[in-house]
Amino acid sequence: MNQESELFLTSDEAPSAPTWRRRRHAPLLEIERATALAAAMQQLIDDLPEQVALVSEDFTIVAVNSAWTQAMKSFGYARMAPGDNYRKSCEKVAASGWEPSVKALAALDEIAAGKRIFWQLSFHGRDRWSDREYQLCYHRVVVGSQAFITVRRFDLTEIAELRRLRDDFSKSVIETQTIERRRMARELHDSTAQLLAAVGLLLGNLKRQSPRGDSVTLVEEIQELIGEAQTEIRSISYLAHPPALEKLGLVGALKSLVEGFGNRSGLEVSFGIEGEIAPVSVGTEGAIYRIGQEGLSNVYRHARAAHAHVTLCFRRSMVHLIIADDGVGISKETLAAEGRAGIGLVSMRMRLLELGGRLSVRRLSRGTAIIASVDLERSRAQLVGEAEALNGLKI
Ligand SMILES: Nc1ncnc2c1ncn2[C@@H]1O[C@H](COP(=O)(O)OP(=O)(O)O)[C@@H](O)[C@H]1O
């Protein structure tokens, strides 16, 4: 059977055996499939948000997608359609001396000469597009014996904007949380705790007025419960925002923490500052202070050290809290488990993660060092946000 008759066989003429039918119809189906595949590919390329063009080795534009056609029209770039010479059009733009296009032209020649197979450049647009960010990529591809250059242009502005929004959003969530916690802590301390104190006083009066009977035991029990509630409220509000931070600021609070710890533990503990003190956000202050508390309590509980040194270090755009001791050293197993053994190190990591910071735990030649690091630039951005939020909340 010749090729033609095989191509135009209909299913009616086909014998019943399924394998036989499949073989006789295969070429027809393959062509259909290939056509469908080509159409799907074109659709796929047309649907891409980036602008794509395929350029032959002599710089003739062979194919483009819809995004390319639209973009070239809106940029006012003439002669960028299939059949046009891509290099000549680029040359015209480069003649104006615009740096990205000058660089692109040089790269295009290198790619065409086979000196490199890939090149890309990110740049800001000009004129009407000066607030937009683009990326241009050239890729040399060889199909059979023929070489082509794929040209891809992306508009990165939305992606960059989305990234910025995501960062701003996570920052604002942390800021709002911190401010809200602080507000609740004050509320609990100033309002609820005062109400409980008033109830306590009234109960005291009641006890004095009727000094006998069953009611006295009842009143005493209620007084005890109120005492417990007051202790709980104090510790909750303390956890939400340590009063030392509010009163003394980060440096003062850390200094007093270290002094108090030294007195209670009998260890020789010192505190120092390196670099120039810079403002940090409330969230970062809270995290650093808590890490200081947990780090020192770990030294006391696990290190068997004689000395400890706490340093608050401002270097370039970072703030670091370093707690170093000369004890037995953290075990290799705990280090390998990244401190998953207990709650302390894990919660330090979590606090820092929320702020985009990191915790590093190191074995020293003698002892352990815990280093908490937060990017100060981010903290500053938070400070501005906090000031605005404080204004908005009027607290
Ligand atoms: N300064 C230190 N010196 C020696 N070992 C330490 C030190 N800090 C932490 N560790 C070790 O790391 C473990 C995890 O610490 P942590 O997460 O704070 O949990 P916890 O203190 O509740 O045990 C501790 O159990 C201890 O073995």
Ligand SMILES: [Mg+2]
């Ligand atoms: Mg601990």
